[in-house]
Every structure is written in structure tokens, then in C-alpha cells.
Amino acid sequence: MSIKRIALLNPNTNDDTTQMMLGIAQQALLPASRVLIEGRTAPRGQSLIVNEPALAEAAQVVQEYGPQVAAEGFDALIVAAFGDPGLTALREQLAIPVTGIAEAGIAEAAAGGRRYSIVSTTPELRNSLQYLAGRYGHADSLVSIRITRGEVQRVMQDPLRMAEALLDSCRDAIELDGAEAIVIGGGPLASAARAIAALLGVPVIEPVVAAVRLSLQRCTATTA
Known part of the structure; x- marks a missing residue:
């Protein structure tokens, strides 16, 4: 059975937040699971999504950056902001499962x-x-x-x-x-x-x- 790779995409630009969420995501895996979760941080946007304009900007970034992340060979992708920015549009673009944390x-x-x-x-x-x-x-x-x-x-x-x-x-x-x-x-x-x-x-x-x-x-x- 091959190892599954899941990308955890943080739609804000704070890499510390990405690493914190990645650590929690990895702890959710069973010890014997053949799953690798990797974090990716949005290359532009806001460090914290606190209003509708920031959420809209994050959606655009996810739509643009998500396919690049998926092209690295991941089997699934998680949009790791609670507003699920760009989730529907990204899901339509990709052949792999895309899941929002909300x-x-x-x-x-x-x-x-x-x-x-x-x-x-x-x-x-x-x-x-x-x-x-x-x-x-x-x-x-x-x-x-x-x-x-x-x-x-x-x-x-x-x-x-x-x-x-x-x-x-x-x-x-x-x-x-x-x-x-x-x-x-x-x-x-x-x-x-x-x-x-x-x-x-x-x-x-x-x-x-x-x-x-x-x-x-x-x-x-x-x-x-």
C-alpha cells in the first residue's frame, strides 16, 4: 500500500500558524497509518483573516496557489482556514479530494x-x-x-x-x-x-x- 500525501494549505501568510496546524494534523494520524501531511503557506495575502475582504483575497490566492500545490503529487488537499476560502472553485479545478476545515x-x-x-x-x-x-x-x-x-x-x-x-x-x-x-x-x-x-x-x-x-x-x- 502506497503512502498517501495530504497537503494542508494555510490561506494566510503566517508560517508559524501553518506549522502549528500541521503539528496538530499529524498528531491526528494513527501511528501505523501510511499518511504524510505536509504544510504549505499562502505566498501572499493577509497574516490573519479577520474580515470579508481578507476572506475574498484568501479565496483568490487558494484558487491560484492550490493547483500548484496539488501538482507536487498530493493525493488530497485541506484548505486550512475556517471560512473555507476558495474551496468550491479549487475543488472544481482538481481531480483530488479537497476538504475545508469548516x-x-x-x-x-x-x-x-x-x-x-x-x-x-x-x-x-x-x-x-x-x-x-x-x-x-x-x-x-x-x-x-x-x-x-x-x-x-x-x-x-x-x-x-x-x-x-x-x-x-x-x-x-x-x-x-x-x-x-x-x-x-x-x-x-x-x-x-x-x-x-x-x-x-x-x-x-x-x-x-x-x-x-x-x-x-x-x-x-x-x-x-
């Missing part, structure tokens, strides 16, 4: 009709998050979109502050909105999501890990 994370959170909440740090992307829930067929079970308190750049720059802010918003989603699962809405939030998961009484879906699982399923399906 697509995968929302699907896991809403599995079986479970009531879920999206918790994120980007207030200007609230409408796009609502749109994604509907696009993927899970709008009916979405009970809330919770945005962390505080200025987004400051929250994101301090890992401890980010984890605390996410924890507070997750608790609000559970206690006030009745969420039975939480999906953390952001690739750069992956490490904080892991840090707070054990402190909550409901499943906390890490979208990067969910995307690895879905991408592997799709790889298996295409070779079956």
Missing part, C-alpha cells in the same frame, strides 16, 4: 442533528459563518455563533488570553444557548481549542483534526 468541523459538530455552536474570534466574519452552516446543510441545528470578547488582534496574539476568551464563549454557548457540541471557528485557534476541550462538558470539535479525518475518508473512497 466543512469538516461543522459536519462533526452537527452529526446526528446535534445542537451546536460555532465559537470564533472574528466578529466581522459572523455572516460568513452563518452562510457556511447553511451551505453545508446544518443551519437548522446551529443554535448560536459566539464571538470572543476583546479586540481580535490582542486576543489572537496572546495564547493564554485566547484560550480564556474561547473558554468563556464556549461556556456561554452551552449554558445560555443549549449547545450540545462546539466547533471552534478558526485554524489559528487549533491549539487553544485543544487546551480548553477537557474543561467543557460537551464535545469540542477541532476543525483541523476533523478535516484530516474527512480527507482520509475521501482518499480511501477514491482508491476503493
Whole structure:
């Protein structure tokens, strides 16, 4: 059985974020799995996607850069930003499976009709998050979109502050909105999501890990 290669494409220009998400993605693999995940960082765009113009720019970059990445011989590709920028257009261009972390994370959170909440740090992307829930067929079970308190750049720059802010918003989603699962809405939030998961009484879906699982399923399906 040949080794499967999956590209994790970070649509923002922050290579540290790419490496963090790559580490989490690799930890999601079983020890005996014959899968290699490699990170790739967008060559241009924004270091952090916090609004609609940045999301649109990221979509364009993904459409242009994604085929170059795929041409390196990958068996699948993950778009590792929660807005899934450029996902549909890239999927139409490529013959390999293309998976978005929002697509995968929302699907896991809403599995079986479970009531879920999206918790994120980007207030200007609230409408796009609502749109994604509907696009993927899970709008009916979405009970809330919770945005962390505080200025987004400051929250994101301090890992401890980010984890605390996410924890507070997750608790609000559970206690006030009745969420039975939480999906953390952001690739750069992956490490904080892991840090707070054990402190909550409901499943906390890490979208990067969910995307690895879905991408592997799709790889298996295409070779079956």
C-alpha cells in the first residue's frame, strides 16, 4: 500500500500558524497509518483573516496557489482556514479530494442533528459563518455563533488570553444557548481549542483534526 500525501494549505501568510496546524494534523494520524501531511503557506495575502475582504483575497490566492500545490503529487488537499476560502472553485479545478476545515468541523459538530455552536474570534466574519452552516446543510441545528470578547488582534496574539476568551464563549454557548457540541471557528485557534476541550462538558470539535479525518475518508473512497 502506497503512502498517501495530504497537503494542508494555510490561506494566510503566517508560517508559524501553518506549522502549528500541521503539528496538530499529524498528531491526528494513527501511528501505523501510511499518511504524510505536509504544510504549505499562502505566498501572499493577509497574516490573519479577520474580515470579508481578507476572506475574498484568501479565496483568490487558494484558487491560484492550490493547483500548484496539488501538482507536487498530493493525493488530497485541506484548505486550512475556517471560512473555507476558495474551496468550491479549487475543488472544481482538481481531480483530488479537497476538504475545508469548516466543512469538516461543522459536519462533526452537527452529526446526528446535534445542537451546536460555532465559537470564533472574528466578529466581522459572523455572516460568513452563518452562510457556511447553511451551505453545508446544518443551519437548522446551529443554535448560536459566539464571538470572543476583546479586540481580535490582542486576543489572537496572546495564547493564554485566547484560550480564556474561547473558554468563556464556549461556556456561554452551552449554558445560555443549549449547545450540545462546539466547533471552534478558526485554524489559528487549533491549539487553544485543544487546551480548553477537557474543561467543557460537551464535545469540542477541532476543525483541523476533523478535516484530516474527512480527507482520509475521501482518499480511501477514491482508491476503493
